[in-house]
Structures are given as C-alpha cells and as structure tokens.
Amino acid sequence: MEYLTVQEAEEQTGVSAQTLRAMLRDGVIEGYEQGGLWVIPAEAVDTLEDQVAVTGEAIESGENEPDEDDGEDEDDVDVYENPEDNPGDDA
Secondary structure, three states: OOEEEHHHHHHHHOOOHHHHHHHHHOOOOOOEEEOOEEEEEHHHHHHHHHHHHHHOOOOOOOOOOOOOOOOOOOOOOOOOOOHHHOOOOOO
C-alpha cells in the first residue's frame, strides 16, 4: 500500500495541512502517525480529492461548526469559518 505525507496530501487535494491533521486526529480520514509524522493511504487521499472536486470542500471534523446556543453559558462563543455567516450580537 502506498502512503503520502500530510504535505503531499495537501498538494494533491488543496486541503490545508492543518485541516488534514485535524481530520486525521478526529478519525475523519484514515491515517497513521509514524515517528511523529502522519502518513495517509493514497486511496484515502484520492477519495478526499474526489470529494473536494465534487463538493468544493472537504468534510471536516466538526470542530469549526458553531455550537448550539442554549443560552445557559455566558461564555459560549461560536466560531465561524466565514465571518459573513456570523449573525452578530443583536442583544
């Protein structure tokens, strides 16, 4: 089986190395850590590349998704990848 480094997968898919590492840590894509470096099966990179080509984006781990505003925590902070998605504070 052929493996690629995170940097090689970034070049092939256009998905940033930071996002790839988060996806690997969260188990969104298959990969293995060897000697402090992540390696990803070539088949997994090909699948991710196809997904990006079709949808224009990678399925991410969800850590960048805004959490539900339950109104219970004053320090709840929603993080939006695109600032235009932030509805702002209307309070």
